[in-house]
Amino acid sequence: MLTSLWQGKTLPVLAVCAALAVLWYAGSIWLNADMQRDAFANAGRTDYTFSDLVAGTWSQERPKLPTPGQILVELNKTVIDTAPTSKRSLVYHGSVTVSATLLGFLIGSILGMGLAVLVVHVKSLDRSLMPWVVASQTIPIIALAPMVVVIMNQFDVTGLIPKAIIAAYLSFFPVTVGMVKGLRSPDPLQLDLMRTYSANRLQTFLKLRVPASMPFLFASLKVAVAASLVGTVVAELTKSEDGGFGARLLAGSYYGQTIQIWAALFAAAACAWVLVSLVGLADRVVTRAMGARP
């Protein structure tokens, strides 16, 4: 057990986590100290010691930088102690965000793969479409999201769809880029081989280009699913009435509830990690079935 700890990744990861926690707690003292001194002054206390000050900075209600401990307490409260149906539950908000994320990821992936197939097979589209695909990503999503929501609202498209569209907008891009590269990855020899069999374009596509693109596709899907979550959270900042991590962040910043913001951020990060891991798992299953070395 102990040796596996030393040899594996566990120990380095724990060491880094510990170092981060130390830095974080120190940062909390540093950032929250001014407010704590003011609080003591307002209460007329002048005889506080340094340890009083430290304890104060670590237990404020609305600190500039909450401690990891405070965030964990908040997470425990909003994830485990609160009923998942309550609007105060992060499980509730998480399910709102994740469902829009998954729908957006699905739309974005299909769109991304479709575009890649077109770009690879139609020469004129390679030159005419690709610049637009790239340009689409130069528009800040934070500027685009409200407009998409407003316009779609005009057409009575509300709820999950507008958020999923914004998520898809962010996630199709890596899929397109990765898939184009993947579909073009067969070397001339592999393509010549198809030619000697007089394979048609569809056969070459299905039997060579698609299988060759799989590693590229999965690498992009990992990026895409994380981007999809980011897109959803940004959309939720605009469409906060439906809830979600974004709504939680927005509400937190309205009322200066920094602990709530950080808890939502942590929960969002955890969701992203789970989603990326699931794509990674699918990647391993598929590449193993396709003869990858274990």
Add this chain to the structure above:
Amino acid sequence: MAQSGSSSPVIETSDLSLTFETGDGPVHALSEVSLTINKGEFVSLIGPSGCGKTTLLRVIADLEQPTDGTISINGMSPHEARLKRAYGYVFQAPALYPWRTIGKNIALPIEIMGFSKEERAERVRKGLELVQLTGFEKKFPWQLSGGMQQRASIARALSFDPDLLLMDEPFGALDEIVRDKLNEQVLRLWEKTQKTVVFVTHSIPEAVFLSTKIVVMSPRPGKIHDVIECHFPRDRTLDIRETPEFIDVANRVRKGLREGHSYVD
């Protein structure tokens, strides 16, 4: 004993030329190549790099287009012959698709050509037997040695039973011992299947050992320098390389290569 129909030409080229336009000006890969390859022959194209031997093979396979001259394969253009799946091609590298098992790789051409599942299974079994890879059907390419991979690629090229086998330095990347072994296997294969083989190599012993006809080519521009007939018995083994006849032919090939080689020093 003469093979039945051994005089009917499979490949005929006349004044075949191919010039690549490159940034540094035209490269004359092939210049006025006239060659006839008859049914059942084993023809080696030998020469230094840049003599156009691979280009010639690629023109036969319709992978390159000649700029001048004529070429026919079974009386058809290379394009028609390719569409009719007249030949199997073995590349320098095995080029097995890494996501397919050996069996599936061998089945790739017949899958594309629409053979039934039962037919495919049967042909894969026969192919594996032919190249002595029985039992490796379910392995992936990386689990096999280089020589075994190249053997699998030969089985793949033969899976749809083409009359013509084009081989482009198939054993160039393998060590001497594996190469000797595979040369003997290819010879047995040729003897058994009666196919016409065009074989590109730059190894003299390999060319002399395998061929009924050795085409010595010279570079810049790529052209035929000499054509050497050699008729060792079909059931020859590697021992033949010690005989004076073998050494005579090898020397003639070596002489041809030297003459054709335009050293600038």
